Amino acid sequence: MINYFTAVKNRLEKILAHRLFWRLTPIIALAFTSVAQAATEEGGAAHSAAFTFLWIAVLLIAAKISNLVEKFGQPSVLGELVIGVILGNMALIGIHWFEPIKTDPIITFLSELGVVILLFQIGLESNIAKMKQVGLKAFLVATVGVITPFVLGTYVVGPWILPGLSSNAYLFLGATLTATSVGITARVFKDLNKLQIPEAQIVLGAAVIDDVLGLIILAVVSAIVTVGSVGLGVITWITAKAILFLALSIIIGQILAPYLGKFFAKIQTGVGMKLTLAVSFGLFLAFLAQMIGLAPIVGAFAAGLILDPVHFKYFKDPQVVEDVKEVISEYPDQNLKEKMNKALEHHSHRHVEDLIEPIGFFLVPLFFVHTGINVNLQTMFNLPVLMVALGITVAAFVGKIVSGLVAGKVHKWLVGFGMVPRGEVGLIFAVIGRSLGVVSEEVFSVIVIMVILTTLATPPILNYLLKKMDNPPAPQDSVKNSPSAV
Amino acid sequence: MINYFTAVKNRLEKILAHRLFWRLTPIIALAFTSVAQAATEEGGAAHSAAFTFLWIAVLLIAAKISNLVEKFGQPSVLGELVIGVILGNMALIGIHWFEPIKTDPIITFLSELGVVILLFQIGLESNIAKMKQVGLKAFLVATVGVITPFVLGTYVVGPWILPGLSSNAYLFLGATLTATSVGITARVFKDLNKLQIPEAQIVLGAAVIDDVLGLIILAVVSAIVTVGSVGLGVITWITAKAILFLALSIIIGQILAPYLGKFFAKIQTGVGMKLTLAVSFGLFLAFLAQMIGLAPIVGAFAAGLILDPVHFKYFKDPQVVEDVKEVISEYPDQNLKEKMNKALEHHSHRHVEDLIEPIGFFLVPLFFVHTGINVNLQTMFNLPVLMVALGITVAAFVGKIVSGLVAGKVHKWLVGFGMVPRGEVGLIFAVIGRSLGVVSEEVFSVIVIMVILTTLATPPILNYLLKKMDNPPAPQDSVKNSPSAV
Numbered sequence: 001m002i003n004y005f006t007a008v009k010n011r012l013e014k015i016l017a018h019r020l021f022w023r024l025t026p027i028i029a030l031a032f033t034s035v036a037q038a039a040t041e042e043g044g045a046a047h048s049a050a051f052t053f054l055w056i057a058v059l060l061i062a063a064k065i066s067n068l069v070e071k072f073g074q075p076s077v078l079g080e081l082v083i084g085v086i087l088g089n090m091a092l093i094g095i096h097w098f099e100p101i102k103t104d105p106i107i108t109f110l111s112e113l114g115v116v117i118l119l120f121q122i123g124l125e126s127n128i129a130k131m132k133q134v135g136l137k138a139f140l141v142a143t144v145g146v147i148t149p150f151v152l153g154t155y156v157v158g159p160w161i162l163p164g165l166s167s168n169a170y171l172f173l174g175a176t177l178t179a180t181s182v183g184i185t186a187r188v189f190k191d192l193n194k195l196q197i198p199e200a201q202i203v204l205g206a207a208v209i210d211d212v213l214g215l216i217i218l219a220v221v222s223a224i225v226t227v228g229s230v231g232l233g234v235i236t237w238i239t240a241k242a243i244l245f246l247a248l249s250i251i252i253g254q255i256l257a258p259y260l261g262k263f264f265a266k267i268q269t270g271v272g273m274k275l276t277l278a279v280s281f282g283l284f285l286a287f288l289a290q291m292i293g294l295a296p297i298v299g300a301f302a303a304g305l306i307l308d309p310v311h312f313k314y315f316k317d318p319q320v321v322e323d324v325k326e327v328i329s330e331y332p333d334q335n336l337k338e339k340m341n342k343a344l345e346h347h348s349h350r351h352v353e354d355l356i357e358p359i360g361f362f363l364v365p366l367f368f369v370h371t372g373i374n375v376n377l378q379t380m381f382n383l384p385v386l387m388v389a390l391g392i393t394v395a396a397f398v399g400k401i402v403s404g405l406v407a408g409k410v411h412k413w414l415v416g417f418g419m420v421p422r423g424e425v426g427l428i429f430a431v432i433g434r435s436l437g438v439v440s441e442e443v444f445s446v447i448v449i450m451v452i453l454t455t456l457a458t459p460p461i462l463n464y465l466l467k468k469m470d471n472p473p474a475p476q477d478s479v480k481n482s483p484s485a486v
Numbered sequence: 487m488i489n490y491f492t493a494v495k496n497r498l499e500k501i502l503a504h505r506l507f508w509r510l511t512p513i514i515a516l517a518f519t520s521v522a523q524a525a526t527e528e529g530g531a532a533h534s535a536a537f538t539f540l541w542i543a544v545l546l547i548a549a550k551i552s553n554l555v556e557k558f559g560q561p562s563v564l565g566e567l568v569i570g571v572i573l574g575n576m577a578l579i580g581i582h583w584f585e586p587i588k589t590d591p592i593i594t595f596l597s598e599l600g601v602v603i604l605l606f607q608i609g610l611e612s613n614i615a616k617m618k619q620v621g622l623k624a625f626l627v628a629t630v631g632v633i634t635p636f637v638l639g640t641y642v643v644g645p646w647i648l649p650g651l652s653s654n655a656y657l658f659l660g661a662t663l664t665a666t667s668v669g670i671t672a673r674v675f676k677d678l679n680k681l682q683i684p685e686a687q688i689v690l691g692a693a694v695i696d697d698v699l700g701l702i703i704l705a706v707v708s709a710i711v712t713v714g715s716v717g718l719g720v721i722t723w724i725t726a727k728a729i730l731f732l733a734l735s736i737i738i739g740q741i742l743a744p745y746l747g748k749f750f751a752k753i754q755t756g757v758g759m760k761l762t763l764a765v766s767f768g769l770f771l772a773f774l775a776q777m778i779g780l781a782p783i784v785g786a787f788a789a790g791l792i793l794d795p796v797h798f799k800y801f802k803d804p805q806v807v808e809d810v811k812e813v814i815s816e817y818p819d820q821n822l823k824e825k826m827n828k829a830l831e832h833h834s835h836r837h838v839e840d841l842i843e844p845i846g847f848f849l850v851p852l853f854f855v856h857t858g859i860n861v862n863l864q865t866m867f868n869l870p871v872l873m874v875a876l877g878i879t880v881a882a883f884v885g886k887i888v889s890g891l892v893a894g895k896v897h898k899w900l901v902g903f904g905m906v907p908r909g910e911v912g913l914i915f916a917v918i919g920r921s922l923g924v925v926s927e928e929v930f931s932v933i934v935i936m937v938i939l940t941t942l943a944t945p946p947i948l949n950y951l952l953k954k955m956d957n958p959p960a961p962q963d964s965v966k967n968s969p970s971a972v
Binding site: 068267321359 | 535536537538539540542543546547549550551553554556591592595598599602750753754757758759761762763765766767769770772773776777782804805806807809810812813817819822825826829830832833841842843844845847848851
């Protein structure tokens with residue numbers, strides 16, 4: 001039977017030679033179409049796991065195709081958001097295949113896991129010393145970036161552009177404008193290899209503090225709406241809880257990490273252990289953050305910040321590094337040894353990041369495509385709502401851009417625009433407001449459009465600012481002389 | 487504030503010095519306990535994503551701790567199964583913390599995804615040429631390994647040990663004994679680095695064919711139970727569908743893979759693209775297999791078998807390989823270059839496997855711990871049921887061990903025991919039988935115990951056989967002369 005397969009295969013290959021294959025692509029596309037159609041119709045109750053496998057494959061391939069935007073100088077995250085918007089709104093032109101993705105709870109979870117992994121990766125690439133350097137600036141940026149949009153939304157643009165609502169509705173509208181969604185900005189900096197510049201560090205730090213402040217505002221605003229007023233004690237307790245979480249997790253984490261490393265190295269020193277420890281630590285802090293009422297991504301970022309290559313010193317290097325060292329060890333040339341060690345050191349040092357990278361490749365695009373998929377373009381078809389939303393969006397932009405002014409001697413626009421994207425947190429506020437009865441359907445749509453516009457507009461703007469800021473690349477010679485500089 | 491953190495941290499570190507830290511571990515354990523308790527009580531409706539983060543971290547760390555069994559010469563999969571059984575049955579001693587894991591649909595999905603990734607990895611490490619060599623033997627082993635337990639269960643041990651049931655009940659009992667769950671065996675071979683020996687290849691091939699045969703038997707038996715009889719046409723159609731799927735996916739896959747590689751390399755040649763293509767392909771075939779009525783792992787295995795390093799020739803090597811090559815390129819020593827290229831070739835060649843490995847480290851243990859967690863030890867407390875189950879389990883063992891007899895000139899016991907583990911497929915049969923009303927609660931418990939025993943007993947037996955079979959390790963000199971042999 002197997003020889004028959006080979007014969008058929010060879011025959012088919014001959015038939016398909018000379019790029020005739022490409023003429024067949026419409027047929028293949030048709031076959032896929034009918035499978036997808038069947039998939040949608042069957043509903044996916046019995047085979048839900050299998051359909052989720054399909055959706056993951058579709059989202060990953062769509063994400064990669066969308067990365068073509070890199071050829072036009074745009075960060076790949078923009079492509080992923082846009083392809084998501086396209087897939088999620090195909091129903092508008094009568095194609096309903098991708099609708100099940102929106103309601104698949106497992107895809108939703110995987111995308112949340114994706115953004116947790118992303119912030120953990122970004123935490124790993126940041127370090128505490130650098131964050132300390134920008135700590136004060138980040139605090140100032142966060143404070144201004146929370147107060148300005150809150151005041152603008154609650155007392156200025158809200159009442160002016162949406163007259164006649166209750167003061168509680170304006171309070172909620174202002175609150176939704178406060179919290180930066182750091183995922184988008186961080187991805188842009190990461191895509192363009194700029195995570196290490198001070199602007200990126202300020203934005204990352206400010207976004208974390210921002211989340212804490214946003215949490216406090218949400219708690220206070222909710223209390224005002226439900227109880228009518230709120231005591232200083234409650235505000236203090238919420239604030240203390242959030243600050244304590246961050247402080248304690250960083251302090252205890254830094255103390256425990258080396259002991260944990262030593263303890264687990266006694267069980268196994270392989271790469272599997274290294275990866276498991278790192279990922280589990282990130283997920284555990286994400287869980288703790290959520291328990292305390294913060295976004296899980298804040299915990300994941302803190303975990304990444306705490307973990308340091310030095311905590312993994314008891315674990316093995318990548319196999320390839322060991323292999324190369326073995327070959328080199330037989331050669332007497334001291335100069336070669338030094339050069340090679342320098343080239344390899346970077347890879348030993350980066351090993352945890354490298355191990356997590358494939359998990360990131362697998363999960364992170366799911367978050368961004370999924371974010372795009374849940375953008376409902378129909379909300380934009382109502383002209384009055386759209387006009388109001390544009391006004392609120394301007395307030396959202398202005399409120400964050402001014403926060404860049406207090407960032408000190410850095411590229412102020414970059415910091416300001418970096419703080420602009422709103423995301424899940426804003427939407428969570430809106431959902432809570434709706435459940436409390438203060439946020440109407442109309443205001444909810446306005447908030448959704450604001451989130452869409454801040455999210456989609458920021459990547460190209462940051463990209464433009466970063467490319468303009470760039471000095472011309474370093475001269476070729478210096479690169480040649482340092483082989484490890486890649 | 488940050489300086490205050492540092493001060494507190496230093497202070498704390500001093501206090502904790504001299505291993506005093508270890509005296510604190512009970513307190514830390516207590517803190518964790520109360521968090522876990524709170525978690526369980528709160529139910530996890532609102533914070534379900536966060537709790538799933540916690541469960542993933544707990545399962546991963548538990549899996550790694552369980553890998554201590556390696557120090558006692560056992561394969562790590564056994565440790566993962568056993569720690570799962572322990573966590574899943576803590577309720578028996580009054581600890582209910584881990585109960586939510588059993589019903590968490592996301593953990594269930596991730597564990598299914600884990601076994602799909604495992605079979606995909608195993609497919610990547612196998613290759614079609616080798617599978618062809620063992621094709622006939624695998625077919626014989628599969629056929630004998632399906633017919634013997636089916637006949638034993640339906641006509642011999644079933645009626646003898648469980649007298650008075652309907653003939654349909656015996657039919658279902660026999661059917662549940664047919665399908666090997668390849669995950670366990672494959673992990674043992676992989677843990678001990680034995681995937682390339684002919685016995686492993688025969689078992690893998692036979693397990694795939696086995697699944698096809700099992701599918702046919704299930705369809706036929708279900709038809710007999712519901713309709714009362716079954717036409718030859720239906721049997722032929724089911725059989726043809728399954729064989730066509732495997733044949734076509736292998737043929738079309740082999741033809742398309744290079745074109746797809748070329749096409750996607752035009753978008754991006756980075757490691758992200760390489761990984762995405764591979765994973766998406768595996769998930770897509772897993773989906774197709776399920777659509778056709780086969781287990782998703784069969785599709786994932788076929789996908790791994792089809793993908794070959796050569797399909798990724800347009801994509802980049804790992805960065806470390808490029809860096810090392812750059813250092814070496816400046817050295818005139820031709821001998822060194824050759825040695826280094828030889829050492830690096832293996833890593834370029836293995837790159838896709840290496841990229842998927844971290845995803846495997848993350849997801850595969852979830853499957854095995856989760857399998858263990860769902861083992862309900864209470865089913866074993868009913869003595870009459872347990873006695874019957876032991877009888878059926880003996881039939882399950884004997885039925886598969888005899889299949890090793892037709893495996894030709896290889897270690898027959900190894901092949902036979904390799905086919906023993908039953909898993910999801912047997913349980914799926916049992917669930918279908920129960921829903922059709924032919925499998926009673928008692929018979930269901932018997933089947934569950936049979937699955938537990940075949941699953942838990944096989945890893946140590948295979949481990950013993952493999953270690954006994956091993957020749958003494960190759961002399962030290964030959965290893966030293968070939969640096970790439972690691």
